[in-house]
Amino acid sequence: MNASAQAEQLAAATVADPRWAQVQARDAKADGSFYYSVRTTGVYCRPSCAARAARPENVRFHSTRAEAEAAGFRPCKRCKPDQPSLTEQYAAKVTEACRLIEAAETLPSLAWLAEQVGVSSYHFHRVFKTVTGLTPREYAVAHRAQRVRAGLARGGSVTEVIYDAGYNSGGRFYEESTALLGMTPSRYRAGGRDARIHFAIGQCSLGAILVAQSERGVCAILLGDDPERLARDLQDQFPRAELIGDDAGYADLVAQVVGFVEAPALGLDLPLDVRGTAFQQRVWQALRDIPPGRTASYAEIAARIGSPNAVRAVAGACAANALAVAIPCHRVVRSDGSLSGYRWGVERKRSLLERESQS
Numbered sequence: 001m002n003a004s005a006q007a008e009q010l011a012a013a014t015v016a017d018p019r020w021a022q023v024q025a026r027d028a029k030a031d032g033s034f035y036y037s038v039r040t041t042g043v044y045c046r047p048s049c050a051a052r053a054a055r056p057e058n059v060r061f062h063s064t065r066a067e068a069e070a071a072g073f074r075p076c077k078r079c080k081p082d083q084p085s086l087t088e089q090y091a092a093k094v095t096e097a098c099r100l101i102e103a104a105e106t107l108p109s110l111a112w113l114a115e116q117v118g119v120s121s122y123h124f125h126r127v128f129k130t131v132t133g134l135t136p137r138e139y140a141v142a143h144r145a146q147r148v149r150a151g152l153a154r155g156g157s158v159t160e161v162i163y164d165a166g167y168n169s170g171g172r173f174y175e176e177s178t179a180l181l182g183m184t185p186s187r188y189r190a191g192g193r194d195a196r197i198h199f200a201i202g203q204c205s206l207g208a209i210l211v212a213q214s215e216r217g218v219c220a221i222l223l224g225d226d227p228e229r230l231a232r233d234l235q236d237q238f239p240r241a242e243l244i245g246d247d248a249g250y251a252d253l254v255a256q257v258v259g260f261v262e263a264p265a266l267g268l269d270l271p272l273d274v275r276g277t278a279f280q281q282r283v284w285q286a287l288r289d290i291p292p293g294r295t296a297s298y299a300e301i302a303a304r305i306g307s308p309n310a311v312r313a314v315a316g317a318c319a320a321n322a323l324a325v326a327i328p329c330h331r332v333v334r335s336d337g338s339l340s341g342y343r344w345g346v347e348r349k350r351s352l353l354e355r356e357s358q359s
Contacts (some may be wrong), residue, residue, distance in 0.1 A: 007057040014056035018337075021057070022047045029144035030083045032303055033335070035062045037073040049079035089305040093117040094131040097124070098306070101140045102278075110136055131306040132282045142278040195241040199234060200250040201227045204258040206348045209324075210234060211254045212243075217271030221257060223326045223344035237322060261325055261352070268326055276320065279310075283317035290331045292356040297335045319343055323354070 014020050022030040030047040037044035038054040044062060045051065062068040065075075065082060072228050075082040084092070097113050113136055114124035128136050197219065200210035210230040212220040220237060222230045235243060253270075260268040274284060282305040289304075296304075302314045318329040321343065330349045334340050342349035 006121055014059045014061075017061060017063050019047070020056065020059070024053065026050060029300065029304065032308065033297070033300055035065060035068050035081055036060065037062060037068050037071065042073055043076040044073040045076040046079045046080060046081045046085060048085075049076055049081075051076065051078050088308070090127045091131055091303070093119065093124075094128050094306040097128060097136065098132075098139065101136065102143055104140075107137070107140045119240075131304070132285075134282060134285065139278060139282075142281050151292065159358065177293070195238065196244060197234075197238055197241045198244045198250045199231075200245060200254045201230060201249065202254040202258055204261050206261060206344075206351060209254060209258060209261070211250065211257050213250060213253065216271045216273035218253070218323065218326065219273040219275070220322045221326055222322065223324050257325065258311035258352060262355075270326065272323060274323070274327070276317070279307075279313060280317040280320060282312050284321060284327045287318070287321075287328050287331065292328075292329060295331050295333045295337070295353065297337075298332055298340075299335055301332060315340075328352075331356075 019030070019034055019036070023036055026048045028048040033047075035044050035046060036054075037060045039052070039060065044065070060071070062071065068081075069075075079085075096117050100116055101108060102115060110125060111121050114121040117124065119127070119254060125135065128134075128139070132139060134142065152322040195214065197212050197214050199210055199220070201208060201210045203209070205223050206223055208223070208227040208230055210220065210224075210227070210233075211218060211223040212222075212234055220234055222233055224230050224233075231243075231245070256270070257268065273346075274281065278285065286296075286301050286304050296309045298314045298318075299308070302308050302311045305314075307313070314332075318332055319341070321327050321329045324330075324344055330352045332340075332341060339346050339349055339353075
């Protein structure tokens with residue numbers, strides 16, 4: 001093979017690699033997930049490096065810095081891949097702020113948090129929202145909701161739980177309790193007793209589908225082979241709620257969700273009753289930011305929410321998602337692009353991704 005043909009072959013292999021598009025786009029979100037080296041300069045870079053674009057036949061991809069350096073490449077002096085990236089620095093500051101929020105007895109102010117991590121209030125607010133998908137206040141409220149749920153689950157009195165979670169008054173808590181828990185504290189502690197949840201079960205090309213809605217919004221979208229099993233799963237999720245089925249109005253809601261499953265391009269715009277820990281809500285928001293037809297790895301999601309070492313916890317949050325398709329955990333794949341476990345079966349995951357790629 002002559003040199004020209006070899007160069008063409010190398011260039012074709014690089015262009016066919018999905019990482020090349022991220023390099024061309026200087027995608028900062030890909031920083032840390034891989035590195036690329038340039039044979040003619042002898043350096044390796046981050047995907048977001050602002051240096052002049054290299055010719056594809058001269059580019060090689062590496063999973064880690066150590067791999068690039070073992071191949072004989074040195075760090076680029078422009079993007080400094082051997083030092084924490086700006087994204088990583090931001091993620092560290094946001095992680096520090098999250099710990100401060102979680103340790104605070106009352107909701108800390110935006111100005112105080114920004115001062116603690118050493119940035120301006122405006123910049124801190126923007127970076128926090130970019131990394132976590134939530135504002136600092138939304139994160140604090142979600143964390144307090146988690147503390148309330150844990151306290152009620154342990155059997156503590158409502159008054160004790162209120163003050164242990166950082167509320168200065170019962171009145172303020174009760175103003176927010178329905179938004180925090182989806183129901184009153186006493187109902188929540190009783191397993192949803194007296195809460196009314198309407199549901200309906202239909203059929204789609206992926207099998208049986210159940211859609212349930214509380215007073216706040218859609219609280220469950222379940223997929224499976226056995227309609228009766230789906231109903232039992234809903235009962236397990238809300239053990240003492242009043243479940244109301246066979247409602248014609250909610251059958252129409254099922255039809256809307258089925259339409260989205262069959263044709264993802266239609267979109268799904270429904271009010272959701274999302275219940276989870278603060279960490280789960282950060283993960284689920286990041287999933288909702290993945291466009292149809294695109295995927296992200298568990299490691300990429302962990303990096304986006306500012307917890308790059310929490311890959312397993314991200315996988316756990318995906319598994320805990322009870323809102324199939326509305327919170328698209330089917331768009332999360334392994335780092336090599338292969339499909340991993342899915343609460344409703346890998347074949348359903350593959351089918352959803354195929355439909356989205358074709359729409």
